[in-house]
Amino acid sequence: MLEFFSTYAMFFLKAITVVVAILVIFGGLGLIASRNKHKSREKMTIRNLNEKFEEMKFAINAEVLNKKEFKEWQKEEKHNQKGKGKQKKQEEKKRIFVLNFEGDMQASTVNNLREAVTSVLSVAKKTDEVVIKIDSPGGIINGYGLAASQLQRIRDRKIPLTAAVDKVAASGGYLMACVADKILAAPFAILGSIGVVAEIPNFNRLLKKHDIVYEQITSNEYKRTLSMFGENTPKGRKKMQEDVEEAHQLFEKFISMHRPKVNIDKVATGEHWYGTRALELKLIDTVQTSDDYLLELSEKAKIYEVDYVIKKPLAERVGLAAQKAISNLMCFISK
Numbered sequence: 001m002l003e004f005f006s007t008y009a010m011f012f013l014k015a016i017t018v019v020v021a022i023l024v025i026f027g028g029l030g031l032i033a034s035r036n037k038h039k040s041r042e043k044m045t046i047r048n049l050n051e052k053f054e055e056m057k058f059a060i061n062a063e064v065l066n067k068k069e070f071k072e073w074q075k076e077e078k079h080n081q082k083g084k085g086k087q088k089k090q091e092e093k094k095r096i097f098v099l100n101f102e103g104d105m106q107a108s109t110v111n112n113l114r115e116a117v118t119s120v121l122s123v124a125k126k127t128d129e130v131v132i133k134i135d136s137p138g139g140i141i142n143g144y145g146l147a148a149s150q151l152q153r154i155r156d157r158k159i160p161l162t163a164a165v166d167k168v169a170a171s172g173g174y175l176m177a178c179v180a181d182k183i184l185a186a187p188f189a190i191l192g193s194i195g196v197v198a199e200i201p202n203f204n205r206l207l208k209k210h211d212i213v214y215e216q217i218t219s220n221e222y223k224r225t226l227s228m229f230g231e232n233t234p235k236g237r238k239k240m241q242e243d244v245e246e247a248h249q250l251f252e253k254f255i256s257m258h259r260p261k262v263n264i265d266k267v268a269t270g271e272h273w274y275g276t277r278a279l280e281l282k283l284i285d286t287v288q289t290s291d292d293y294l295l296e297l298s299e300k301a302k303i304y305e306v307d308y309v310i311k312k313p314l315a316e317r318v319g320l321a322a323q324k325a326i327s328n329l330m331c332f333i334s335k
Contacts, residue, residue: 041311049098103173107146117150129301132164138174162293164290171194175251184284190274195268
């Protein structure tokens, strides 16, 4: 009997410890949330890239040139600046607005992009240019469709749009890039992967093995075509295949509309290509890094990098992480 009470006491203490730990965690989250309640969760940063390039040039020359050479270079720079000042009075410099999009499977930064685009459109003119730097392997169709629509807003205003790809713009990433007037990519950047795939695990056999019955009730026939736990039918698989093919056709049509020179039958195979090969296939217009492109433009244009960040509350970020893990199994995913 004493052994029973001893075991029970230990169990009780462990349970209390777990409950207290949970309360402390949620209490901490609540405290952090209350402290940040009145703080702005949205932040826009604007960086003058011309100044950045000038600072870099100054620092390098200060290090590699001797004192006499450095002074001569400074005099020459002042002379050039005076000349640029006179030219500025005669002709207003073109402005370049640089936006960044780092994508994931959920296109979770699309709201940052939409706010950045709105900010730029509030001041941009037809004589300006927007450069969107895309780094994304693609993801859910509706998320990347919305991201592409944000870029379309720039095109609709007749403002030149350039897409720059240094690493990867595959599937949904390329869906975004093809909206631009021109696309440039680094030699080994990955582009393409024009296709759609739907993936879902099925645990029905495992449940049957352990005599677990799974019940699923839907309001109509195609509310759920494939199931994670139920037994999938040939009819359900057929409907899912039709949905995937319909999405793929929309993908092809979108690219053909924006890149009419592309042989869509040749590139819409799900394959991806590196920059040099993508140029041959007319998926891009120039093999060039975004660094070289912006450095060249800095000689004749004012360049501003605009970033808009919407910071989610900690509790929401934790919830979203769990939600993403589940939705990755359920959503249509294009690769």
